[in-house]
Amino acid sequence: xxxxxxxxxxxxxxxxxxxxxxxxxxxxxxxxxxxxxxxxxxxxxxxxxxxxxxxxxxxxxxxxxxxxxxxxxxxxxxxxxxxxxxxxxxxxxxxxxxxxxxxxxxxxxxxxxxxxxxxxxxxxxxxxxxxxxxxxxxxxxxxxxxxxxxxxxxxxxxxxxxxxxxxxxxxxxxxxxxxxxxxxxxxxxxxxxxxxxxxxxxxxxxxxxxxxxxxxxxxxxxxxxxxxxxxxxxxxxxxxxxxxxxxxxxxxxxxxxxxxxxxxxxxxxxxxxxxxxxxxxxxxxxxxxxxxxxxxxxxxxxxxxxxxxxxxxxxxxxxxxxxxxxxxxxxxxxxxxxxxxxxxxxxxxxxxxxxxxxxxxxxxxxxxxxxxxxxxxxxxxxxxxxxxxxxxxxxxxxxxxxxxxxxxxxxxxxxxxxxxxxxxxxxxxxxxxxxxxxxxxxxxxxxxxxxxxxxxxxxxxxxxxxxxxxxxxxxxxxxxxxxxxxxxxxxxxxxxxxxxxxxxxxxxxxxxxxxxxxxxxxxxxxxxxxxxxxxxxxxxxxxxxxx
Amino acid sequence: xxxxxxxxxxxxxxxxxxxxxxxxxxxxxxxxxxxxxxxxxxxxxxxxxxxxxxxxxxxxxxxxxxxxxxxxxxxxxxxxxxxxxxxxxxxxxxxxxxxxxxxxxxxxxxxxxxxxxxxxxxxxxxxxxxxxxxxxxxxxxxxxxxxxxxxxxxxxxxxxxxxxxxxxxxxxxxxxxxxxxxxxxxxxxxxxxxxxxxxxxxxxxxxxxxxxxxxxxxxxxxxxxxxxxxxxxxxxxxxxxxxxxxxxxxxxxxxxxxxxxxxxxxxxxxxxxxxxxxxxxxxxxxxxxxxxxxxxxxxxxxxxxxxx
Numbered sequence: 001x002x003x004x005x006x007x008x009x010x011x012x013x014x015x016x017x018x019x020x021x022x023x024x025x026x027x028x029x030x031x032x033x034x035x036x037x038x039x040x041x042x043x044x045x046x047x048x049x050x051x052x053x054x055x056x057x058x059x060x061x062x063x064x065x066x067x068x069x070x071x072x073x074x075x076x077x078x079x080x081x082x083x084x085x086x087x088x089x090x091x092x093x094x095x096x097x098x099x100x101x102x103x104x105x106x107x108x109x110x111x112x113x114x115x116x117x118x119x120x121x122x123x124x125x126x127x128x129x130x131x132x133x134x135x136x137x138x139x140x141x142x143x144x145x146x147x148x149x150x151x152x153x154x155x156x157x158x159x160x161x162x163x164x165x166x167x168x169x170x171x172x173x174x175x176x177x178x179x180x181x182x183x184x185x186x187x188x189x190x191x192x193x194x195x196x197x198x199x200x201x202x203x204x205x206x207x208x209x210x211x212x213x214x215x216x217x218x219x220x221x222x223x224x225x226x227x228x229x230x231x232x233x234x235x236x237x238x239x240x241x242x243x244x245x246x247x248x249x250x251x252x253x254x255x256x257x258x259x260x261x262x263x264x265x266x267x268x269x270x271x272x273x274x275x276x277x278x279x280x281x282x283x284x285x286x287x288x289x290x291x292x293x294x295x296x297x298x299x300x301x302x303x304x305x306x307x308x309x310x311x312x313x314x315x316x317x318x319x320x321x322x323x324x325x326x327x328x329x330x331x332x333x334x335x336x337x338x339x340x341x342x343x344x345x346x347x348x349x350x351x352x353x354x355x356x357x358x359x360x361x362x363x364x365x366x367x368x369x370x371x372x373x374x375x376x377x378x379x380x381x382x383x384x385x386x387x388x389x390x391x392x393x394x395x396x397x398x399x400x401x402x403x404x405x406x407x408x409x410x411x412x413x414x415x416x417x418x419x420x421x422x423x424x425x426x427x428x429x430x431x432x433x434x435x436x437x438x439x440x441x442x443x444x445x446x447x448x449x450x451x452x453x454x455x456x457x458x459x460x461x462x463x464x465x466x467x468x469x470x471x472x473x474x475x476x477x478x479x480x481x482x483x484x485x486x487x488x489x490x491x492x493x494x495x496x497x498x499x500x501x502x503x504x505x506x507x508x509x510x511x512x513x514x515x516x517x518x519x520x521x522x523x524x525x526x527x528x529x530x531x532x533x534x535x536x537x538x539x540x541x542x543x544x545x546x547x
Numbered sequence: 548x549x550x551x552x553x554x555x556x557x558x559x560x561x562x563x564x565x566x567x568x569x570x571x572x573x574x575x576x577x578x579x580x581x582x583x584x585x586x587x588x589x590x591x592x593x594x595x596x597x598x599x600x601x602x603x604x605x606x607x608x609x610x611x612x613x614x615x616x617x618x619x620x621x622x623x624x625x626x627x628x629x630x631x632x633x634x635x636x637x638x639x640x641x642x643x644x645x646x647x648x649x650x651x652x653x654x655x656x657x658x659x660x661x662x663x664x665x666x667x668x669x670x671x672x673x674x675x676x677x678x679x680x681x682x683x684x685x686x687x688x689x690x691x692x693x694x695x696x697x698x699x700x701x702x703x704x705x706x707x708x709x710x711x712x713x714x715x716x717x718x719x720x721x722x723x724x725x726x727x728x729x730x731x732x733x734x735x736x737x738x739x740x741x742x743x744x745x746x747x748x749x750x751x752x753x754x755x756x757x758x759x760x761x762x763x764x765x766x767x768x769x770x771x772x773x774x775x776x777x778x779x780x781x782x783x784x785x786x787x788x789x790x791x792x793x794x795x796x797x798x799x800x801x802x803x804x805x806x807x808x809x810x811x812x813x814x815x816x817x818x819x820x821x822x823x824x825x826x827x828x829x830x831x832x833x834x835x836x837x838x839x840x841x842x843x844x845x846x847x848x849x850x851x852x853x854x855x
Contacts, residue, residue: 031709048628050627050628050629051628051629051630053629053630056629058584058586131591131595132595132599133595133599134588134591134592134593134594134595134596134598134599135592136582136584136586136588136592138589138592139589151591151592152591153591208599208629208630209630210629210630210631211630213630230801231628231631231636231639231640231801232640232643232795232800232801232802232805233712233713233801257711257712257799259711259799260796261796261797261799263695263797264710264711264796264797264798264799267695267698267699267702267703267710267711268710268711268712268799270703270710271698271702271703271706271709271710271711273709273710273711273712423812424579424812424813425577425578425579425580425583425812425813425814426577426578426579428579428583428584428585428587429578429579429580429583430578432583432587441585442585443586462587462588462589463586463587
């Protein structure tokens, strides 16, 4: 009797397995192959876009999508970041370098067929600067004349802003100071035009209302248009047939998948469901280098990971101690053992090659010098020094880095550090209130210029949570902003960075690297220093890639 | 019975009210705010944002406004997803989680009961032990291990399924197995224990002595044995239908489960409230349903309900 029942159980198991197999059968080719044949790119994006309104977009997640939807006055070569004409076919710059006159391309249209006018830029820039709307990236436009005062509500009349539509095809912009990197800021999404006629029709012009960004309403002027925006699932863009340069757009569409889990994204790539990933789990990099090196792309990225020191609190108010801590860290060891993804050791704040800036090494790995400085600071071999707290937010990356730094300080200087893990909101709150000793920080550039990094430590900066204040540093940055000669500007900025490191209010650890996986089915995908992409030139190699 | 249901629903209302009130105030005392970012906004911008969303008003006024909106079925805008309404997002996402949860629930019930009851009835000790081991494994094996394991075998090695998304009908198989296993194992364990206990009771022995067929004896024992399972199903169903952060993250499922965690991390107050309300409402509803199921299974309880 028992013998008769056992096979019943086995039958059930067999049946379950067959059902499982039947459910999965039928898909011979991978999704990536099928979609490549249809000309649709499948791209991993780290999260859902919080908004698709360029006025309110703040993150890289949004920027990737918006650069494909909207085209600013200029664009950039995705390999070199060289500025190229886009919605503006050309421009003139006044002698004092403060007034730019842009001529809009006559072929430029919105996806509903309406002509792209200079007034669409005026409307968009006034909207982002509107004090009522609280646009997070309004400060990007403060280089424009009177923009800061208008945004703070000190100037009421929008006509006083340095933005003027001379006629439908001519836009004149007046800046506060000569800003040599102005043209390279213009491809940032904060400077994108907006379809004034659509926003006004839907009553979104003066509100944080996203009705106009819904797929059924959205009108854009870039190489792609919005087809779907499904939170948690995907954002699908399709080719814009009315785009001014439509004949040169290669993909028929781009699908962005909001995958926040690095391992999920890597498995999806392995299973043939993605063409391009947003990132790669560090622990997988060695294996991928061995097994599929052709799929791995690793390039420098304009970003710095650093430890910010609270210079107001003893004992870290002592610059000698701060410099000693920095000199005791073996940065290449951290990169080789934990990060592995194209990072490089940081010995300054501004990454190498940022906007043509040649930075120097203001710190390094010199344990003997570090011990000497520590002795000079009055803490020989760490004696008399209380435990130093390193705060960081919960992350697989931050913890091992902090542990490595803790071990290096103990080994080289005899200093004890305690690690303090915080949730994201608590981390931001502690940082803002200055309630920390040393806190993990990072900065990813919005545009290709060293000012982007150095301005973090200006006395008035909202990011200067460590309390560093130097009149000399502020003056050097102000002089650099007024410099009409680029060589002089670079010299002033270099002097500012030197001044900063004399006080050592930060410990730079590494410059970011951008690492991702690209399917052999894809060609012409380039990674650049800003991770700027509009996907219009990314092509497919269905024959070669399938081999 | 109707009176019982109405009275339970009325009892649930104050509980629901207390939960949402407590959460409303608690989230506002947690450090950080919805507009905190690593690249912080200026004071003027922050003031403009707070004023736009009414967060500059006193807490009491905000609470009254929240209740007023709630009475009209309006959960307010999400602070993270600009221009999107929380109610609309929750409806959209919970439908996905509910679909996955329902598949997992059915799977857990079917396999769990089958294993549990078979294990209790089988005379073959080895097989019974094997089934017990399965339920132990299910309880111990976390989803973050099982999910990637299933993907590795059935997606990356055998190529039978996709590794992410919920775009094809077959995409539901691996995530629902991952989600179901834990519940399945508990149901197996509960039903085995209660079935074993029932089968040793006097009324079963009497039925057997009277010569009743073994199948009908077991069926009548099963009816009573299902009671602990029914009680367990209430929180289990609420948990399954509201999605799982881990499973949704492993399989990239666009469900509500991830909002439970991400809304708290983003201090997206309105979304936190929406998620808490959804979960508490489901817990309350499923507890009432479990009580009804118990009454159907046990006439004694039904009688008590009628007398209440």
